[in-house]
Amino acid sequence: MEPIKQMPTSTRVASLLRKAILSGEYSGDEELSLTKVSNQLGVSRTPVREAFQQLSSEGLITLRMNKGAIVKSIDKKFIIDHFEVRILLECEAVRRAIKNNMDVSDLLKREQKLKNNPNESTIEDYVQVNQDIHRSIWKAADNQKLFQLCEELWNGSSTNNIYPAIEHHLKSLDEHIALLTAIQNKQADKANSIMEKHLTRSMNNLIANFDNK
Amino acid sequence: MEPIKQMPTSTRVASLLRKAILSGEYSGDEELSLTKVSNQLGVSRTPVREAFQQLSSEGLITLRMNKGAIVKSIDKKFIIDHFEVRILLECEAVRRAIKNNMDVSDLLKREQKLKNNPNESTIEDYVQVNQDIHRSIWKAADNQKLFQLCEELWNGSSTNNIYPAIEHHLKSLDEHIALLTAIQNKQADKANSIMEKHLTRSMNNLIANFDNK
């Protein structure tokens, strides 16, 4: 038996609420009752409190002294604002990764493998390699703060938490290969442009999905 | 008697620890004991825990499951990384502020007043107008996420928390006037360049101060 490594309750609660907020289960400006959430989830109030603070620091809810929390309304502008910053930071990360001679050979191999054997791969494989590529780029940029913010924006981006649509990942595959190739050839401007288009497409995908509800 | 509006304990503790960490009172990779801190400050463990999470989200400490927290080592690279991202974001904010026709007349008046009456102004006045200028620019950029991150970086920047040196603010005064004027005249590139120099000077100031200890 594998001793399943258990997440802390506060983190679990935060993930749950994050998912719920980003997927639109709470309407904007709705009040989040601390006690209600704790009762619904069957946990104590303390971990829920901690989850609230976590989400507050991510900008998904706002806390008021002695008055509880209200959820930010997730509208079109929210998504655009989010991705504009993501584009700014991730493009900078790509530039720095190229300057630091990032090694992309392993990632390229994995992407090629996915491309050649599309039927043997699960959706989780795509998600995993997708995340690995982005994380590797942030890492190669060699700037702790930049890495931290990229990760924060990644987690707050509903694309990865909610709708890992298969078509989206298939299109991303070609973009990723082009991106990695550009990095390998040290074509900074080209890599930059690909990254921007890649993220813009993700954003539009999300907005379209958002408008349909 | 005035009913002083009290900050939550967790926020107070977080401020205390943030100041301590940024000013180098804790050596890098030092373990922070939850119970010790709570005993030292004479408060319960819960608010300290919440403060830890706050600081963790700011990247000043790292938490490990059931193993407590360790403080990030604040070295030269930490400061450089921090300011490189700040420059990236705040320069983008300036560009957007200009595009959105930011109104700088009030801020310009306040700066001129400070410049003309240097003796009637306290250090707090400089700090206040300094913060107001930057915040106004972020606000005028009209991007919630960008604003949030700029504020986060501002708070995590030791310049404002620790050493509000008077000479630094005097030099900043001229830079601010030049910056605001450039914004008023919609000279995006110029404003950008001024902002970058301004922040770089802050950074170098901080590094010099850091090396002296």
Add this chain to the structure above:
DNA sequence: TTCTGTAATATTCTATCAATTAAAAGCTAG
């Protein structure tokens, strides 16, 4: 030396107490 079991120590979660806020009932004045 290496592995295992026990003890100590620190963290995480729960339950209770205290303080603040919002609302409802009651009272006075017009």
Add this chain to the structure above:
DNA sequence: CTAGCTTTTAATTGATAGAATATTACAGAA
């Protein structure tokens, strides 16, 4: 009798302390 203000009351959050759980250190045996 109604409007407006005060007081009381209900409910929610903030803080504290104790119970449960996980990790680390150390001692003893293979």
